[in-house]
Amino acid sequence: MSQSIWPWLVLMTSALPGLVIFFIPETRRTLRSLLNVGAALVKLQLVGLLLLGLYAGESYHWQLPLLPGLTLSLKVDALAGLFLILSAVLWLLTTLYAIGYLEHSPHRSRFFGFFSLCVSATAGVAMSANLFTFVVFYELLTLATWPLVVHRGTPQALAAGRVYLRYTLVSGSVLLLGAVTLHALVGTPEFVPGGYVSDADVAQVWLWAVFVLLLIGLGVKAALVPLHGWLPRAMVAPAPVSALLHAVAVVKAGAFGIVRVMFEVFGIEFAADLGMADLLLGLAALTIVYGSWRALFESDLKKRLAFSTVSQVSYVALGVALAGPLGAIGGLIHIVHQGVMKITLFLAAGNYAETLGVHKVSELSGVGRRMPWTTAAFTLGALGMIGFPPLAGFVSKWYLGLGAWEAEANWVLAVLLVSGLLNAAYFLPLLYRAWFESPPAQWPQAQRLSRVFETHALLLFPPLVTASLVVLLGVLAGLNVTSLGWVQWLVKREFAL
Amino acid sequence: MNEVVYLYGALGVVLIGFYGLARAGHVLQQLLAVNVMGAGVFMLLLALATRHTPADAVPQALVLTGIVVAISTLALGLALIRRLAVEARQAEKRSDQEALHD
Amino acid sequence: MTEWGLAALVVWPLLWGALTLVMPVRWAALPGVLGGVFFGTWVLTWAPQSVALGGWLPPLGLSWRLDGVSQFMIALVAWVGGLSSLYAWWDRSLPSAFWGLWLGVWAAMNALLLTADVFHFYVTLELLSVAAVALVALTPGPAATRAAFRYLLVSLTGSMLFLLGVALLYGRYGVLDMLLLRDAMQGDGITALALAVMTLGLMAKAAVFPLHGWLPQAHAKAQTVVSAVLSALVIKAGLYGLLRLWLDLFAPLTSQPDSQAGWVLALLGTVAIFWGGYQAFRTPALKPLVAWSTVAQVGVLVLALALMVEATTRDSDGLTETLWRGWVWLVAAHALAKAGWFLAAGTVQKRAGETRLAGLGVALQRSPLSVFAMALAVVSLAGLPLSMGFLGKWWLLSLAWELQAWLWLAVSLLGSLLTLAYGWRVLNLGLSTGHGAEPLTPQAPLQTVPTRLDAVALILSALSVLGALGGYWYWEAGA
Secondary structure (H helix, E strand, O other): OOOOOHHHHHHHHHHHHHHHHHOOOOOOHHHHHHHHHHHHHHHHHHHHHHHHHHHOOOOEEEEEEEEOOEEEEEEEOHHHHHHHHHHHHHHHHHHHHHHHHOOOOOOHHHHHHHHHHHHHHHHHHHHEOEHHHHHHHHHHHHHHHHHHHOOOOOHHHHHHHHHHHHHHHHHHHHHHHHHHHHHHHHOOOEOOOOOOOOOOOOOHHHHHHHHHHHHHHHHHHOOOOOOOOHHHHHHHOOHHHHHHHHHHOHHHHHHHHHHHHHHHHHOHHHHHHHOHHHHHHHHHHHHHHHHHHHHHOOOEHHHHHHHHHHHHHHHHHHHHHOOOHHHHHHHHHHHHHHHHHHHHHHHHHHHHHHHHOOOEHHHHOOHHHHOHHHHHHHHHHHHHHHOOOOOHHHHHHHHHHHHHHHOOOHHHHHHHHHHHHHHHHHHHHHHHHHHHOOOOOOOOOOOOOOOOOOOOHHHHHHHHHHHHHHHHHHHOOOOOOOHHHHHHHHHHHHOOO | OHHHHHHHHHHHHHHHHHHHHHHOOOHHHHHHHHHHHHHHHHHHHHHHHOOOOOOOHHHHHHHHHHHHHHHHHHHHHHHHHHHHHHHHHHHHHHHHHHHHHO | OHHHHHHHHHHHHHHHHHHOOOOOHHHHHHHHHHHHHHHHHHHHHOOOEEEEHHHOOOOOOOEEEEOHHHHHHHHHHHHHHHHHHHHHHHOOOOOOHHHHHHHHHHHHHHHHHHEOEHHHHHHHHHHHHHHHHHHHOOOOOHHHHHHHHHHHHHHHHHHHHHHHHHHHHHHHHOOOEHHHHHHHOOOOHHHHHHHHHHHHHHHHHHOOOOOOOOHHHHHHHOOHHHHHHHHHHHHHHHHHHHHHHHHHHOHHHHOOOOOOHHHHHHHHHHHHHHHHHHHHHHOOEHHHHHHHHHHHHHHHHHHHHHHHHHHHHHOOOOOOHHHHHHHHHHHHHHHHHHHHHHHHHHHHHHHHOOOEHHHOHHHHHOOHHHHHHHHHHHHHHHOOOOOHHHHHHHHHHHHHHHOOOHHHHHHHHHHHHHHHHHHHHHHHHHHOOOOOOOOOOOOOOOOOOOHHHHHHHHHHHHHHHHHHHHHHHHHHHOO
């Protein structure tokens, strides 16, 4: 197998600047920002080129043997490309946002250093070409995000970090155990569409054991109920971190891992035969309803969004577990769509907190008049989540619905319906409050961050861009160049259609 | 017959050293107990040497080496004990002076 | 040629160590350290061999043996020792007596790793102990003296037990050379007794539970760089001895299919992992935390040994490449990480003029390099990817899996989590900004400590992480 340097470059474009940023003095703001944004742009460029090459039939593969029979292996395939482009676009926007958000706070070099490492780890998760490599980057992601979660250093932040570590490190051990067990049973070959365990001569009980171990390991980051407890608590982190954790990095790494394991370790048909897909389907459905239900009762805006994440990320697992091509399209496309919608919501929520000191749902009254642009972005994100046509979320739900129909799982349709209603129930009153109620005489902690715009320009534009993506990915879904076209292409290969 | 007496005697001395180490309250006693143990081991080696005629030279060489090693470790132990005593005295003096100042 | 090289491994540091007494100390220490690193690296290119010293063949003469295990261990001593020496070179608070003793430790380590004669092994053990005890005693004050004396007593007792075993073996077989002994080995009572007392002696030296009591005090009270080399290297001498005894010398005895003795080792290792980890989690000061962590990590290495012994009872290949390479790799991961952690911890304590964790907050935040070094060390010790510790843990878990030893598999996973738990205590403090209940105010103004000391700690920890990239080279080098 010929070595291609590209996957390695994709890793390094964020890892190296990250390491350099650690050593930039606090006061050199311009230098740090230039490096940050420059690296993000280069990475975006790289990923774009790789996607073009991939579409033209190129393959990119980079390997480093570590132990006999154990190789660190990176590969850009269609699935990796999907996650890579999502993380590259959103990293750029979140970095811009974070530069504005953290303008006057301490320890910025540390923050941006870990921020970049976190994106590298995400890219590594995306490009992992075997289970061993996946475990490596999955754990690295934990390590890189912890300092971000506790960044504020307050007792609440430290407590949240403790909870976060407890969940992720224990689940990391479980994942490792699963990987070692599978390694001992069938070795660690590359991920391959259709999976590699089905033709191995291994007792079913062992395969089930491995599956449960891997599912626990991945389920914590993917916030499957009952393993979701860390996510709402991690909300004390700064807004760009929450955005990154929820939309791109952590929860997506878990969901993405589930996709890899179901499609390319076990093979979806084999997993369905053994009943593993049914277990996943049940868990995902439970999580979707439970998350939405809890979101209904959260009075803190970020916490409500967090429970919404718990619910929405499981759409990915749900789509995969339906074990049919249409469901798979719905699940995979939701990796991108949920990311774009959720980051819009979190960035907008961050703007409310930063500009007006608004944290509670009850304080949102009339915020649409004070910050119309931000609220417009928030509205698009929320409507997308509910699944209004023609926004991005509608496309996901449409395909998920078709997939459930195809799989003759009518109860899943009911789950989708209930969840949609609950989404509406916790988002619509909030939108009504924001647009139609009158603003209070005084905001909790108002700051004037910009003379021209309603808030700091760097805080305003990223959510506007992602909000327009929410619209575009929905409206232009018929074009080959958008996420839907890509995912259809990808799913055709997985199901050999 | 003699050999057996020496062999078991040697093991006995080792055990006495052990017992002494376990029971000793003073650092000097502890150090001595370890040396008693060493003497037991050397005695064992010498008893083994007597099984041959003429006596086996290797164990004798081992014992000689062992004694040299044991003496140097004993010296180090004594030096440490002495330092302990000095430091204890200094600490006492300091606390006396502090008591005067108070 | 390499015969002279082997001699130089021991004679060179010993010679310059002695010269520190008559020359300006640093003038003698510099060539001693540089030569030690040079020979210790060069050794990797030499062919495995046996050398009869002075042309005297066993059973009468002493023989030295260079094999894969000793090659890599000597190189490890050279690199960890060399970097620790760099720290010592820049650490102006260190008494000059350090250099002679440290070079003595180095020479004794190399001799111990080379020797193939059980009695000579005893002599080198004793040499090592004397120099190591004296190193602990470099710290002024009654607490350090008491710790040093306790270390001496345990060490001496251990040596005596080892010597007792040597005497028993000689009485039974009439030879002292390890290879000759192994070939003659029978499974009788005297031999078993010899194995038991020698193991006990080495366990005392390596601080294997329940004989670990001396370690936390001795390692915590010693000078920073002394703690680092003691924890990283000196206790490994005892563990290396255990490896030689259980998997080489007494292999005919321990590898019998019905031998259950390995489980005793595994049990002790397990208890050490949990007890050491628990103590590290609750001890109030930084360096004792790191020292207790050593107790736990020794447990991991003993557990690994036990699994290896178990593996040799299952098939007749004896100490295979995979087995010893995995174990030495684990040892190296621990040595690098622990040296880095101790150096970083000592530097932070110096900066704060304080040992309690609670009072270290500000100093930790002003020492980003040291905090980074500690983080990397914890990552490697806990076996998180991608570090040497991770590959070591992967090897250990695979081994446990092959043996279907589920209990020990679970133990090593839990041990890793425990490592993270006590490592977290330190790192958490480094990230805390202290709004709220406990504001971070330093008890005293921070001392000025040069940043290059933090940098050395970081290099060591970084090696314990980046070393993973050399895994393939290491595993395939001999195969």
